[in-house]
Amino acid sequence: MSAQSPSPRSSGQASVTRPGGARSTATSRARSLAYLIPLLAVAPFVASAQAAPKSVSSAAVASVSASVYASAYAAPSTSTAPLEFTKITLQSCLDKCHGDKAEERKDPKLGRKASVYVDEHGLDRSEHRGMICVDCHPRSFAQDPHPPARRAYCPDCHHVNETRKDGVLFADIISDFQQSVHEKKNDKFRCIHCHDAHTFQLETTRSRVFEHNKVCLRCHGSPDLFRKFADKEPPNLDKAHAWLPNRDLHWSKVRCLDCHTGYDSKSSHLILPKAQAVKKCEVCHNQNPTQLLRLYSRMRAKERAGLGFLNGFIINDSYVIGATRNKTLDFFAILIMGSTGAGILGHSFLRILAALARRRSGSSGHDEEKHS
Amino acid sequence: MSDSTGERLLFPRWLRLWHWANAVLFLTLIVTGFSLHFAGVGQGGVGFKLAVTIHNLLGVALVGVYLFYLGSMAVTGHWRQYIPKRPLFQRIFKQVLYYIWGIFKGAHHPYEACVEARFNPIQQLAYIACVFAIFPLQIVTGIALLYPDMAPPTVWGMNGLWPAAVGHSVVAYGACAFLLVHLYLALTVGEEHTGVRAMVFGDRKPGAGGAHGHPAPHESPGE
Structure with missing residues (x-):
């Protein structure tokens, strides 16, 4: 409704x-x-x-x-x-x-x-x-x-x-x-x-x-309430999530559901046993973070494309390594590194040609320098 | 620092130690940094979680190595190597001319490294930028990423971490380009006593002063 x-x-x-x-x-x-x-x-x-x-x-x-x-x-x-x-x-x-x-x-x-x-x-x-x-x-x-x-x-x-x-x-x-x-x-x-x-x-x-x-x-978070449903003690959440880098930051920025509903649930209602929870970081730290995007399912239309960020709509809320990298920056950086590599190759090639030419002429550069 | 014959080494032991520690950390941080930045793209690189652990630990180690370098510079007087010599522009022009013309003719390096002047004018400017601006920027942005709670909540309407993240990426890309040029020049342009071999063994230059007009100033303490 x-x-x-x-x-x-x-x-x-x-x-x-x-x-x-x-x-x-x-x-x-x-x-x-x-x-x-x-x-x-x-x-x-x-x-x-x-x-x-x-x-x-x-x-x-x-x-x-x-x-x-x-x-x-x-x-x-x-x-x-x-x-x-x-x-x-x-x-x-x-x-x-x-x-x-x-x-x-x-x-x-x-x-x-x-x-x-x-x-x-x-x-x-x-x-x-x-x-x-x-x-x-x-x-x-x-x-x-x-x-x-x-x-x-x-x-x-x-x-x-x-x-x-x-x-x-x-x-x-x-x-x-x-x-x-x-x-x-x-x-x-x-x-x-x-x-x-x-x-x-x-x-x-x-x-x-x-x-x-x-x-x-x-x-x-409440042992008494948990026991009403499970007849056992709740797991220690701190220990259970100790493997998570920047655990508290994840807890403040990511829903429990985003990891505990698995890799392929249609809605957020398929809560999995803890052993099947998402533990692969790349699921969210990725240029196509499917789990993460569920949180923003209603905001994707507003994606900020102007500044060249992947998944730019997430940027307002969080910087997510791997998911919100700047495509424009990456492009120019790779272009500059490629140009540097090409420049080095060109410079090397010219040096080899120059060395061959010097050898043919039988002169050493250092001698020429001295004579000049 | 001098060797057993009493002659001064071009690269004293502490400098070589710093250089190679820096190099190993630098390369590992680049590999793990790329694994994080391009996580999920292709199958290469280190796994994300391992990359996070390594990158964080070695990032902190790199800060330690940087502080060691600053301290050693202050103690040994190596900091004087960063003071540009006059006439600056003529020296830079001469160095550029060597790279774009003289090197093809087999000319001598105009400012071959010596104990008193380990850097040529272009190196000097590049290293001033690296050591005193770019490196600190990378450390500050790295700390912000390591402790994201310290970053401002928002910057220009976006999450406050993104300027640090973009800055960290820009410097990292710059470091990669620097590394390419550095390796090329060290492996192919450096001469017998000033190239890679010298950075491994320290090497020695007979007598004080360079072969090309570097005067022999007073010896730096501790070298």
């Missing part, structure tokens, strides 16, 4: 008012991809992430997971009047409860209070901007405070045969995901474990590498 133009729902339960005045109807769609969205298993993980001692990234991660998951567990309070469902807007939800960072509700599943905050600005920058809460949480709002909302169900909008804005087919995403180590090792993973629907952006540049990697580190 395009973020700017959400797919109209085919059969409605209730109509709602969108911020821009457009109308859509919620739907119950054939659940062909229902296995992707189990949702109810998420809460315990969030609880662990928030309660667990902070490891590599859990501090940064906890705030994200809270905004992703907690809103679906908003428990009743007693102070406000019910919202009229047909008049629900994004702003009304935010104004009522979800725009307040301090707002918490008791989560019956967690057995404690959890934040119900939704980052309005994050939502406004996300692929889902323009949508309103009930587009994805289409029930339970008849009373206020409402009971836990139904979780977002991604296939409501994202169909198998739909092509994403960057040209990736959702069928390929699902196919990749089914082959990924996440799916093969257990069946707990769902879209929302990685994709925060409230903030998700498809645009991927260096500035968003951190956002992407934060998703991975949510579990791989």
Whole structure:
């Protein structure tokens, strides 16, 4: 589904008012991809992430997971009047409860209070901007405070045969995901474990590498959360990446996905076992860095050709040895070296001819010099 | 420095040591540098990861060798070799004339190397540029590439590392061209006591002063 133009729902339960005045109807769609969205298993993980001692990234991660998951567990309070469902807007939800960072509700599943905050600005920058809460949480709002909302169900909008804005087919995403180590090792993973629907952006540049990697580190940087999925300790990331030259620089400039989805995945969803991760430097340090280019898949049209750089669009973000060399400089440098070599050969040739001529005439240059 | 007979060597031991260490490092850095720059192009060169390791280690070693050279220059007075002699332009012209005309006639080198003046005027200018400008530039840009976090985040809207990268590449290409000319002149133009043999064995020039008008100044300490 395009973020700017959400797919109209085919059969409605209730109509709602969108911020821009457009109308859509919620739907119950054939659940062909229902296995992707189990949702109810998420809460315990969030609880662990928030309660667990902070490891590599859990501090940064906890705030994200809270905004992703907690809103679906908003428990009743007693102070406000019910919202009229047909008049629900994004702003009304935010104004009522979800725009307040301090707002918490008791989560019956967690057995404690959890934040119900939704980052309005994050939502406004996300692929889902323009949508309103009930587009994805289409029930339970008849009373206020409402009971836990139904979780977002991604296939409501994202169909198998739909092509994403960057040209990736959702069928390929699902196919990749089914082959990924996440799916093969257990069946707990769902879209929302990685994709925060409230903030998700498809645009991927260096500035968003951190956002992407934060998703991975949510579990791989938190032993407690990792154990929920894998029943074992997470690998030591520092040790596992010790082989990487300039490791920290790579971590800040390259997505985990760029190496851990292998050499030939169609989307970024085919997460491979660690032994199959990309370890060949030339895959990125190359004039045709296929892995690296996936990060810039939406920016390649803007390639800077004027200054003669290979993959010039990467230059704004990073200098990548082998991938961003300057073709013009290389051409002139090789030309100059070739000319130098040719000059040396020519000079040698002339010296040989001159020496032969001197030998024929029976004179030595030094003698001539003396006589002159 | 002098040999067992007390005669001064054209190239003292420290200078030869520096020269050959420099040469080995230089060549290895060129090979590994090309392997990095043209990574993935063809099948030649060293593997990227190995090239990174070698290039980084030898780059640091080259800085050490450079500092050794600066220190030795200061101690031995070798730095005086870099002071141009007057009349500069006439001397340069004479040297150029030799390369484009005299050499074909078998003329003597106008400024044959001697203890007091190891460089001819063109060499002198080229080496001044190399030792005091180009070499430091390569070191600074190399450090920036070795520690990319030290580079400014952006320069003219691009990543701040690219001027260092382009500068490093330009100097490296220049070094390759220099090497070609240096090898040609050393192997084919240098004479018995001043060519490659002299740089290997030190060699000696009988008496002080050159054969072609170099006066015999005071001896440099430590040579």
